[in-house]
Amino acid sequence: MFDLVIRGGTVVxxxxxxxxxxxxxxxxxxAVVTPGTELQASRTIDATGRHLLPGAIDVHSHHREPGYTHKEDIVTATAACAAGGVTTSFAMPNVDPPPNTPERLAAMFELYRAKAIVDWNVNPAGTVPETIPELATMGIAAFKVFMVVDTGRSYPHMPGIGVHHHGKLLEIFETVAPTGVPLMVHPHDQELMDHIEHGFWDRGERDFRAYAKAYAAYDGIIWDTAAALLLRLQQATGTQLHLLHTQTKGVVDQLRAAKDRGQHVSAEMNPWAVLLGNDWANIERLGSYALSYWVPEENTEPLWQALRDGTIDLVSTDHGPHTREEKEPGWTDGWKAHTGTPAAQFYVPMLLDAAHHGHISLERVVGATATDPARVFALRHKGRIEVGYDADIAIADLDREWTITDDVVLSRIGWTPYAGRTVRGAIDRTLVRGAVVYEDGQVTGSQGWGRQAVPER
Ligand SMILES: [Zn+2]
Incomplete structure (x- = not known):
């Protein structure tokens, strides 16, 4: 007698x-068996005509709690996850106080144990070398370091979580290496950026267009030089490096070469890089609401290609909710608007739509959203629908066409830059360890159901 049987679907x-x-x-x-096999169960779900995807594992999401709960909190973020087919979500450390000590990280874990609807982990800030060895013992999946410190605003990259001094970065790599924990880094060349943005400001250019262009200056030089440094630090220290925000052809080429050399590196692409910030018309229409970053269109096809061939291992959201009040100043001063865009609720359907358009196969969508994040971060019981794995499953209707609207947004901010977009592919139901947390358009999971997704290295 099983607890639940899902009949009639196609497992991907x-x-x-x-x-x-x-x-x-x-x-x-x-059990995963031939359709129609005799199975006794307390409950049956009919998935005829549906596809069963391993639940998405989003290793990069900004849940904003503690400290910035006017934007988002653990309940609203993980509700958005449930509705979007995301069954595990890793939180980022730019919260207040930032988790850079064992006490602070333990306090965050307590919040997640009480509130999370889906499985979770927290990537602590690896900015305090003395705390790294103990933090590494707390079941974490990765450390996170930002190489960016904001100018003109105080969030999302506040002082205290950013490190761009090369010697300090080397020290962090050296300290993380013996722990065996991967190190995630947001690449950014602050010194080049200081020069580039002062050029814009000196010319009186401060609006959202100037901001977009500054970050993409010289074909994304701030990204390319930072990635080169990080890859060399990885090579020097052996630390497992996970490169965030892959968005330039230059970084893709470097990643391909590093992997050919056998370096222990993985990389993510964020949905905004190929579905939002790569179209200048979106930036004109939405201003800072479309910025994360501008990714000039010549990068789009190299990014899809790199995702298809595995040079880019995975897609994670960089889910970055900010209120309208925090975005609105960007029309006249792009540096004042908080940077980042929300995506947790919609990225899996949008990737299913991208599969219909031939950018990527359905199988690679599953790899990039579930199987490969589990591989990179050693979640050995997640990311596949096979016997012995956690029953984290998104039941998808690949043919249903629907339009994303602000009305359905579960994030506290109540808006999405993807509003108005019609996609083919929808999540019908989401299961986390066998429990239905989303069905019929409603989040049905309970707060506190989510568990820490502890790696097995
Ligand atoms: Zn981020």
Whole structure:
């Protein structure tokens, strides 16, 4: 007798798809069998005509709690995850206080234990070398370092979480290496940026267009030089490096070469890089609401290609909710608007739509959103629909067309830059360890159901 059987669906993995019935017991997948096989269960879900995807694992999401809960909190962020087919979400450390000591990290874990609807982890700031060895023992999946410190505003990259001094970065790499924990870095060349942005300001250019252009100056030089440094630090120290925000052809070329050399590096692409900030018309229409960053269009196809061939390992959201009040100043001063765009609720459907358009295969969508994040961060019981794995499943209707609107946004901010977009592909139901946390358009999961997704290295 199983707890639950999902009948009639097609199970998708990076290797292919197969029609199968899936049985679940005690939160784990207990059987994957030929459709119609006799299975006794307390509950049955009919998934005829639907695809069963391993729940997405988003390793880069800004949940804003503690400290910035006017933007988002753990409940609203993980509700958005549930609705979007995301079954595990890793939080980022630009909160207040930032988790850079064991006490602060433990306090954040307590908040997640009480509030998270889906499984979670927290990537602490690796900025205080003395605390790194102990933080590494707390079941974390990665450390996070930003090489960016904001100018003109105090968030999202506030002082105290950014490190761009090369010697300090080397010290962090050296300290993280023996822990075996991956190090995620937001690449950014602050010294080049200081020069570039002063050029814009001296010419009186401060609006959202100037901001967009500054970050993309010289074909993304601030990204390319930072990535070169990080890859060389990785090579020097052996630390497992996870490069964030891959968005230039220059970084893609460097990643490909580093992987050819056998370096221990992985990389993410964010949805905004190919679905939002790569179209200047979106930036004209939405101003700072479309910025994360401007990614000039010549990068789009190299990014899709790199995602298809695995040079870019995975897609994670960089979910970055900010209120309208925090975005609005960007029309006249792009440096005042908080940078970042929300995506947790919609990125899986948008990638399913991208699969219909031939940018990427359905199998690679599953790899990039679930199987590869689990591989890179050693979540050995997640990312696949196979016997023994956690029953983290998104049941998708690949053919349903629907339009993203602000009305359905579960994020506290109540808006999405993707509003108005019609996509083909929708999440019908989401299961986290066998429990239905989203169905029929409603989040049904309970606060506190989510557990820390602890790596097994
Ligand atoms: Zn981020």
């Amino acid at each position: 993995s990076p290797e292919g798809r197969v029609a199968a019935d899936v049985a679940i017991t005690d939160g784990r997948i207990a």
